[in-house]
Amino acid sequence: MIPLSVPEIRGNEWKYLKECLDTNWISSAGTYVDRFERLVADYLGIKYAVATNSGTSALHMALKVCGVNENDEVFVSALSFIAPANAIRYIGAWPIFVDAEPDYWQIDSKKILEFIENNCEVRSSNLYNKKSGRKITAVVPVHILGHPCDMDPILDIAQKYNLTVIEDASQSLGATYKSRPSGTIGHIGCFSFNGNKTVTCGGGGMVVTNNMRWAETIRHITTQAKNHPVEYVHDQIGYNYRLTNIQAAIGCAQMEQIEDFLDHKRRIARTYEEHLTGSPGINLMKKADWADHSYWLYTILVDGKAYGYTSRELLEALSSLDIQTRPLWQPLHLSGAHNSHFKYNCPISEKLSEGALSLPSSVGLNNIDQRIVIDAINSINHNS
Numbered sequence: 001m002i003p004l005s006v007p008e009i010r011g012n013e014w015k016y017l018k019e020c021l022d023t024n025w026i027s028s029a030g031t032y033v034d035r036f037e038r039l040v041a042d043y044l045g046i047k048y049a050v051a052t053n054s055g056t057s058a059l060h061m062a063l064k065v066c067g068v069n070e071n072d073e074v075f076v077s078a079l080s081f082i083a084p085a086n087a088i089r090y091i092g093a094w095p096i097f098v099d100a101e102p103d104y105w106q107i108d109s110k111k112i113l114e115f116i117e118n119n120c121e122v123r124s125s126n127l128y129n130k131k132s133g134r135k136i137t138a139v140v141p142v143h144i145l146g147h148p149c150d151m152d153p154i155l156d157i158a159q160k161y162n163l164t165v166i167e168d169a170s171q172s173l174g175a176t177y178k179s180r181p182s183g184t185i186g187h188i189g190c191f192s193f194n195g196n197k198t199v200t201c202g203g204g205g206m207v208v209t210n211n212m213r214w215a216e217t218i219r220h221i222t223t224q225a226k227n228h229p230v231e232y233v234h235d236q237i238g239y240n241y242r243l244t245n246i247q248a249a250i251g252c253a254q255m256e257q258i259e260d261f262l263d264h265k266r267r268i269a270r271t272y273e274e275h276l277t278g279s280p281g282i283n284l285m286k287k288a289d290w291a292d293h294s295y296w297l298y299t300i301l302v303d304g305k306a307y308g309y310t311s312r313e314l315l316e317a318l319s320s321l322d323i324q325t326r327p328l329w330q331p332l333h334l335s336g337a338h339n340s341h342f343k344y345n346c347p348i349s350e351k352l353s354e355g356a357l358s359l360p361s362s363v364g365l366n367n368i369d370q371r372i373v374i375d376a377i378n379s380i381n382h383n384s
């Protein structure tokens, strides 16, 4: 089977794990957690990094400390994995789904402005949704598939309307926007180290920021807000969201290889580009001039009419050849988990979600297997 995206274990993972087991430091304290945080912070060039047990909990904590309150509203990408919208609801806040732009498939800042112009008013320098009466306090751009969002217009909007920018960089570790690493461009950024991400801990996440107070608060509340070294006294409601030393040990070994992993992802993308360009009905993902793409999952858009198969039919056909591919996410404004509040119009996200197919993109994908995938895509429609 040629999988979509599987971890690459070929560095110091075994060695570091063995050290955890041999020394009995397997839980949520230990040197690897600190080392992993430092490795990620230094790689990104940011002051503070706080590890969490998932990307979803990282998002929950980022939203919680940066001033998003119950019943606030938050702009978020409609075309995204569901985690950021769920995290907004954990706070008791509400998502406002923003459509993607058609070129790079990222959140469209023009749609945010349009929403503000048509639906909002400013009162005592805060932005309010006139229909719901609620305050809008943040924006969560999700850099999907490894390509950064166009951040400058989003930062301008955020400054003008007093919004906090929380980047969901779960899919874009290693990508840069105008030379700035994704996740470090807004006020606070979140990463995931889930098994299918470029760098993995098995499961894990990270919040990064230059704001010391936020970082300290997250460190405190992710460990049950315990504020005495010995006594079990807690000053607020906390969470058990800390990463274990075992997970961090894997993460450290993975971070040591990140440049190599990114090289492989980029080489895989170049090979797909080389051999799928001009293939009728197959549209390739594009890269903006201002972006350094980390190509988490190489994704094509299938034009069913021109190709002869829809994206889902192609998925099935490839699956019968033991090639694993995946569609993008159901746009969140249509999701059963989030569609009961307001009606949103996000036609680009819907169109992308209908046609997109992510191709095998594991760091360890070899040339022979990749050619099997390419040849299958280039021939399946002729065999029907």
Ligand SMILES: *Cc1c(COP(=O)(O)O)cnc(C)c1O
Residues within 6 Å of the ligand: 054, 055, 056, 057, 080, 081, 083, 084, 142, 168, 170, 171, 191, 192, 193, 194, 204, 205
């Ligand atoms: C993977 C991912 C997350 C976090 O996922 P976890 O499984 O909780 O680590 C969040 N947002 C996006 C966009 C993701 O792709």
